[in-house]
Amino acid sequence: MRRTNEECKIEFDQAIDYDKVLQQIAGHASFSCSRDAILSAMPLDSHDEIQQALELVKEGMELERKAVYVNFTGCSDIRDAVVRARKEMVLSGPELNAVRLFLNACQSVHRTLNESEAPHLNELSQSMDLCRPLVRSIQEQIDAAGMVKDDASPLLLNKHREYNDVRMHLQTTARDFIKSHSQQLMETVTTTIQGRLCVLVRAQDKNTFGGMVHGSSQSGQAFYAEPRSFVTYNNRLQNINDEIEAEKHRICKELSVKVRKNALALLSDLETMTYLDEAMAKARWAYEKDGCVPLMENNRRKLYMEAARHPLLDPENVVANTYTLNESQYCMMISGPNMGGKTVTLKTIGLFVTLAHAGFPVLCHTAHIPFYESLWFVIGDNQSIENNLSTFSAHISKIARICDNCDRNSFVLLDELGSGTDPAEGAGLAVAILEYLMDRECTVLTSTHYHQVKSFGQTDARILVASMEFNAETLHPTYRFIPGVSGASYAFDIAAQYHLKESILKRAYAFKEENARQSEKEIEHLEQMQNEVHEQKERFRALIEDAHRVQREAQAKKEAMDAKKRDMDENYARELDEMLEEKRNEADAIVRTLRKQKNTKxxxxxxxxxxxxxxxxxxxxxxxxxxxxxxxxxxxxxxxxxxxxxxxxxxxxxxxxxxxxxxxxxxxxxxxIQRPNVQKKKTELHLLSSKKRMPLELNLIGMHVDEGLRALDDYIDQAVANHVSQVRIVHGMGAGKLRQAVWDDLHHQPAVKEITAAGPNDGGLGATIVTLK
The missing domain is CATH 2.30.30.30 (SH3 type barrels.)
Structure with missing residues (x-):
């Protein structure tokens, strides 16, 4: 007989805490529809449906990795409002505003996904009708608080203006009244009774002013009176207010009609936004907890979960384990001491298989999960918050139902198979049930303490024997999964740790030795040898991992240093280019200034x-x-x-x-540097021999004016004699006396054709270029 979804949900919640994990994921949803969809999620019927759901989650995780924020702000469940509009009911301002906010959220999600690299999510968003005319209509007439705007229509605007005018006249009338009758009033302020402006008058004067009396104070000494001069204005205000409310009702009715016309599109958009937010909630949960999207294998038996972690355990202390079953293995049999983690392992694998079939990510680094058509769980321990039936009759009735309905496309999880009855009979039943399920090619996960069952597992190639590691020295579990090794129960060691009397332990051990079969002793010896080999393997693995870690750290440091050096080189080159460009620009500006200002001082x-x-x-x-x-x-x-x-x-x-x-x-x-030894030039210069080269520069720096002029005259004579056409006279800047004397002298030299100040590269104003005739 096929189980209902409700029966399956109860079984999943009790066996693998499915509901608690869904609540954790639903906490990442943005609005109630997607939260409800997550909390009610069940395994999907077809492989294609699962693949589509997982593909959406995969794209969502990629968006999270790229920090692309898909904003669902404004989304809410608008189904009630749409249904009321379809029944031709008038929606209130807040309901209309909720529709507008929902459509604004649709536009935001549509825009974000359209600009992202998420083809399946984008395809969903593109299917939405954004109802832009409806958004504009609501936005023009309903404000952010859900109230009809004062200028929503010309009539409404005029009525609000008229209301304010009448109210101002009424307030003026009230001030004049209070001023002229202050002696007859209990208070010189006005009050409002049932929307009408009144004053508080003494009891004896309540009928003095005409109008109406609206009641008395608690003491009976004063009455709330509406003077005759107030009545007309109050009546007019009430009439205008009724007209305003009627106009608001008309506007809301008009907008409700537009909502009714777009009802189908709105409900379709709500369904699409629910899908999208559900996918993004799953993605955010998986990204936050370092999970992955499982690869759903169809028509394959391989089960593989790398670094699996149960989501309800403390992430700081949870031990990640890798679980695998190959194509030829039908059963995983886990043994080990109580409180060693066997049930947690079964729950983790069962939970991840269920989540994957419901289109959810799992907390693994990598996961390959076969597609199953039915999932069966029998877990009867005390680790679940809600205790399920644990008697042998309830236990065996569930297993009988599984045997009647399972086939090669079934996943079966059995905790402590055969428990709750005589150990010999229980072990026999466990072996027979496992054989039957494997013959029907089911995938089976089970745990056991029975030696007979572990011995059967060691001899059947279809069974992967595994155990949960237990530290025999500290007598504490490590919660590490060890494939290929069956685990001992350590019952006597644990009993000793809890101070059971030594005499009882000795008697128990002797009784065990007397009744143990040779095959059980050999299994215990084999388990001991397996554990020793495993410990040595773990020591070597730890050494290798440590060496790899040191190598990775060194490589990371080298890469970091190289990257830092590249950054420094790039920054220096960029700054150098910027500085050089800046200096070129400044130099060009100065040169342009010098060229333009020929007569500069x-x-x-x-x-x-x-x-x-x-x-x-x-x-x-x-x-x-x-x-x-x-x-x-x-x-x-x-x-x-x-x-x-x-x-x-x-x-x-x-x-x-x-x-x-x-x-x-x-x-x-x-x-x-060393100061140069400048020799004073002789005042008498002789003509250079034609065999010697004539110097083209005369340096007068350091000479007095008279001495320099004599040297200049002799130098010009030699230049003329050697037929030199142009020479350079270096006289320096100083106070300018020597320079001026040189220029004056050159102006009187008959052999001089032209004198000019040297350029910036030839000494500037500290030198003079002389052109000779």
């Missing part, structure tokens, strides 16, 4: 030349220590073929006199 030209020379400062590749220099030192300017004497030092900048010009230079660009 002397000191302005000097400043521009200083700026241009300063731009020639090289950009240091690395910060260097400031040289220890002092005033009076003779230095070389780094990057320039110039030298001079330091005349002043302020902070990290020195003033250097170079060829009579004073230049401010950074200290790290100066290098101390």
């Amino acid at each position: 002397f000191h302005e030209q000097t400043e521009k030349i200083h700026e241009l020379n300063a731009l020639a400062e090289p950009i240091p590749e690395e910060p260097a220590e400031t040289p220890k220099l002092k005033v009076g030192d003779y230095v070389q300017l780094d990057g320039l073929n110039s030298h001079g004497e330091i005349t002043d030092i302020r902070k990290q900048e020195a003033t250097v006199s170079v060829n009579g010009m004073k230049m401010k230079v950074k200290m790290n660009r100066l290098k101390k």
Whole structure:
């Protein structure tokens, strides 16, 4: 007999805590419809349906990895409002606003998915009708609080204006009334009774002002009276208010008709948004807990879960295990001591198989799960919050039902098979049931303490024997799954840890030895040898993992250093290019200024030349220590073929006199050198022999004016004699006396054709170019 979904849901909840895991996932949903869909999720009927659901989750996880936020804000369950509109009922302002917010959320999700690389999610979003005219209509007439806007229609706007005008007249009338009758009033303020403006008057004066009386105070000493002068205005306000409410009702009715016309599209959009939010909730849960989308295998038996972790266990302390069954294995048989994790292992595998069939991700690094048409669970321990039936009769009745309905497409989970009755009979039943289920090619997971059952598992190639690791020294479980090794119960050791009397333990051990068969002793010896081999294997594995870890750390450090060096090189090159470009622009600006201003004053030209020379400062590749220099030192300017004497030092900048010009230079660009030994030139110059080469430059720096002029005259004579057409006279800047004297003298030289100041690269104003006739 086929089980109903309700029966399956109860069985899953009791056996594998399915409902608690669904509640955990539903906590990531954005609105009630998707939460309800997750909480009621059950395994799907077809492999194609499962694949479609898992594909949506896979794309959702990729969006989470890329930090693409799919915003469902504004989504709500609008089914009641749509149903009421279809029945031609008038929706309220908040209901209409909820429809608008829902459609705005649809537009947001549609826009986000349209711009993302999620083809299946986008295909779903593209199928929605965004009902833009309906959104505009509601948005124009209903505000964010769900109230009809004052200007929703021309009539409504006029009525609100009229209402405000009448109200202002009423307030003016009330102020005048209070001012003229203050002695007869209990309070000089107005109050509102049933929407009508009133005043509080003394009891003896309640009928003095005409109008109406609306009641008395608690003491009976005062009455709420509406004077005759108030009545007309109050009546008018009430009439206008009724007209306003009627107009609002008309507007809501008109909008409700539009909702009714779009009802089918709205319900379809709600279903689509539920699918999308459900998929994104699953994706957010899996991404947050480092899960994966399982690969659902069809027509294959391979079961593989790498680093599986139960979602209800503490993520900081849970032990990740890898479970696998190959194509030729039909059964996984887990043994080991009580409280060692056997049931948790069965629940984890059963839960992940169920989640995968319901289209959910699982908490594994990788998962391959066959497609099963039916899932069966029999777990009767005390670890479930709600105790299920645990008597042998209930246990065996469930197993009988499984045997009647299972086939090669069934997944069966049996905890402590054969328990609750005589051990010998229970073991026999367990072996017979496992044989029957495997003969029908079911996939079976079971746990056992029986030696006979473990011995059967060791001899049948269709069974993978496994155990949960137990530390024999500390007598504590490690919760690690060990395939290929059957586990001992450690019952005597655990009993000793809980201080059972030694005499009882000795008697129990003797009784066991007396009654143990040779096959059981051999199994125990084999289990001991298997555990020793496994411990050695684990030690080697730990050493190998440690070596790999050290290697990975070293490689990671090397890659980090290489990346840091690349970043530093790129940043330095970029900054260097920027600085060079900036200096080129400044130099171009100065040159353009000098070209435009031919008649610039002397000191302005000097400043521009200083700026241009300063731009020639090289950009240091690395910060260097400031040289220890002092005033009076003779230095070389780094990057320039110039030298001079330091005349002043302020902070990290020195003033250097170079060829009579004073230049401010950074200290790290100066290098101390030997002061040159300048010989004073003889005042009498002899004509150079035609065999010697005529120098094209005369340096007068360091000479007095008279001495320099004599040297200049002799030099010009020699230049004329050697037929030189152009020479350069270096006189420096200084105070300008020597320069002016040189220019005056050259103007009176008959052999001089033209004199001009040298260019920036030839000494600037510190030198003169002389063209001879």
